[in-house]
Amino acid sequence: MSEQVGELLPPTRLMLTPGPSSMDPRVYRALATPLVGHLDPWFMEMMGDVQVLLRRVYRTENRVTFPISASGSGGIEAAVLNPLESGDEAIVCVNGWFSERMAHIAERTAARVIRVEAPYGRAVDPEDVRRAAKGRKIKLVGLAHGETSTGVAQRLDDFRKVADELGALLVVDAVATLAGLPLEVDRQRIDICFSGSQKAISAPPGMAPITVNAGVEEVLRARKSKVQSWYFDLTTTMNYWGKERTYHHTPPISLIYGLREALRLVLEEGLEARWERHRQNQQALVAGLEAMGLELFVSNPADRLITVSSVRVPEGVDDVRVRRQLLDEFNIEIAGGFGPLKGQVWRVGLMGYSCQRGNVLLFLAALEKVLLEQGFKVPAGAGVGAAVRASLAAPESVTIGNRK
Numbered sequence: 001m002s003e004q005v006g007e008l009l010p011p012t013r014l015m016l017t018p019g020p021s022s023m024d025p026r027v028y029r030a031l032a033t034p035l036v037g038h039l040d041p042w043f044m045e046m047m048g049d050v051q052v053l054l055r056r057v058y059r060t061e062n063r064v065t066f067p068i069s070a071s072g073s074g075g076i077e078a079a080v081l082n083p084l085e086s087g088d089e090a091i092v093c094v095n096g097w098f099s100e101r102m103a104h105i106a107e108r109t110a111a112r113v114i115r116v117e118a119p120y121g122r123a124v125d126p127e128d129v130r131r132a133a134k135g136r137k138i139k140l141v142g143l144a145h146g147e148t149s150t151g152v153a154q155r156l157d158d159f160r161k162v163a164d165e166l167g168a169l170l171v172v173d174a175v176a177t178l179a180g181l182p183l184e185v186d187r188q189r190i191d192i193c194f195s196g197s198q199k200a201i202s203a204p205p206g207m208a209p210i211t212v213n214a215g216v217e218e219v220l221r222a223r224k225s226k227v228q229s230w231y232f233d234l235t236t237t238m239n240y241w242g243k244e245r246t247y248h249h250t251p252p253i254s255l256i257y258g259l260r261e262a263l264r265l266v267l268e269e270g271l272e273a274r275w276e277r278h279r280q281n282q283q284a285l286v287a288g289l290e291a292m293g294l295e296l297f298v299s300n301p302a303d304r305l306i307t308v309s310s311v312r313v314p315e316g317v318d319d320v321r322v323r324r325q326l327l328d329e330f331n332i333e334i335a336g337g338f339g340p341l342k343g344q345v346w347r348v349g350l351m352g353y354s355c356q357r358g359n360v361l362l363f364l365a366a367l368e369k370v371l372l373e374q375g376f377k378v379p380a381g382a383g384v385g386a387a388v389r390a391s392l393a394a395p396e397s398v399t400i401g402n403r404k
């Protein structure tokens, strides 16, 4: 670093990735408001607003509902480390990279972990969980509602039923789904649910909202040993987010401002309207991709995750070059595959503020140009045409940013 470091000037990208998503200008504004101390009476009161908003977005009355100061992975740590201790047995449903991460984290505890797997691109069969449990005392069943690495969604109600039969807690990774598709913690009786700030909520990365019900609080009180992580121990963090507001650690105050505004915008739009917007735009995207001759990685449409669509990279097309050109020429970022899907798929996220009809059309048009230059034949305007027709069929046009 010999020369003077210049002004910070990030490019203006459209993030169509599985997170982070692009942010509403009002969230940027919230981030730039004055810093106060984390024990300032004003801030402590504002924390209460964040919790009220979070409960509404999660559709829960749970007392223990707050953002953990960590990315989504920190949410997994908290959700798994808090209930598990020596002598426990847990089932983790593994059908991709993030549910695998939950298994890895659970395996670091003293509990015994049973993996119930499904091939990448498929949903886990709740029947397999039943079979794997056979007569065992299972403390929890964990799964990813939306498996972002493959673009697969799980039907939570089926797993609730199995967990009830087993007398187990249901632990749900909703990092990729909260505020993007239907999820109601109390009605669906999810015991522990966590998310990430940077996906369908469209706040900056760095916060993992979590909610746990009274039954889980009971389980935590009954622990014989201490939670193996000090930082993620919910019983002590809750003293800061609870009535006492006792210092635990310094939270990322500016990020909490951003999260507050993003949650407020989720509720201003309305959860149902937001879910519908995500559904409509995903349908338009899928129609466009298929009309271009591309193949969705998840073959069963009912298993497809609304917020992230995975598409097979066509034969003879260079995965990295396509993504690089989308970025350089159009300022659009999409994601590649990882783990066993590296080089095999593209993952296109339509989450939160990024999930707009105009973005779907722009992306399909840009992809057509890039694919043509790579020698992949696309009928002229096929993707955009199909997406426009899919949108026409939609019962109502849901747009964000336009006040009525």
Ligand SMILES: *Cc1c(COP(=O)(O)O)cnc(C)c1O
Binding pocket: 018, 019, 071, 072, 073, 074, 098, 144, 146, 147, 148, 173, 174, 175, 176, 196, 205, 206
């Ligand atoms: C993104 C994601 C995570 C990890 O979140 P980070 O913020 O990257 O730590 C975990 N689970 C799912 C389903 C995700 O989509």
